[in-house]
Amino acid sequence: xxxxxxxxxxxxxxxxxxxxxxxxxxxxxxxxxxxxxxxxxxxxxxxxxxxxxxxxxxxxxxxxxxxxxxxxxxxxxxxxxxxxxxxxxxxxxxxxxxxxxxxxxxxxxxxxxxxxxxxxxxxxxxxxxxxxxxxxxxxxxxxxxxxxxxxxxxxxxxxxxxxxxxxxxxxxxxxxxxxxxxxxxxxxxxxxxxxxxxx
Numbered sequence: 583x584x585x586x587x588x589x590x591x592x593x594x595x596x597x598x599x600x601x602x603x604x605x606x607x608x609x610x611x612x613x614x615x616x617x618x619x620x621x622x623x624x625x626x627x628x629x630x631x632x633x634x635x636x637x638x639x640x641x642x643x644x645x646x647x648x649x650x651x652x653x654x655x656x657x658x659x660x661x662x663x664x665x666x667x668x669x670x671x672x673x674x675x676x677x678x679x680x681x682x683x684x685x686x687x688x689x690x691x692x693x694x695x696x697x698x699x700x701x702x703x704x705x706x707x708x709x710x711x712x713x714x715x716x717x718x719x720x721x722x723x724x725x726x727x728x729x730x731x732x733x734x735x736x737x738x739x740x741x742x743x744x745x746x747x748x749x750x751x752x753x754x755x756x757x758x759x760x761x762x763x764x765x766x767x768x769x770x771x772x773x774x775x776x777x778x779x780x781x
Contacts, residue, residue, distance in 0.1 A: 658736050
């Protein structure tokens, strides 16, 4: 069972669990997109999302006897995740989600492609910029807004909060993958010691 669990994690994450690069290496020129080439992240689909705290700090609470005990910042992250469908033009369904000490997992399903009118540009420079800029109503902008809301709320309440500057997504392609990921999320606290983000 443990071997199967470990292999499942590697299948989902690959090398994404490497520690963040030094800030000097994370400038816009050197950054490469982790998004799937050719896929429009505004399209209807089901996405497995993982977001980590900065330097994998335990800001959201602790695991005690296999149960996640949320800190104040963890409660904010939990409550605002549930509010995501009310703050986007897309029709969104939220599946299982789990707040862990230094990251969170969640399933987001986009059920409608909401096309936004984006200005076209004549230059190659602007065209290339649009390719790497998150599009309105996409998974990237949804997660960016969520992270911003959590940070702002925590700062206002005096709770420490800082995110890793990126997030990880995995497109769920079939029912079997959905059930595996759903099971992984729900059992994550009990298997915290085996988690790739455990520290």
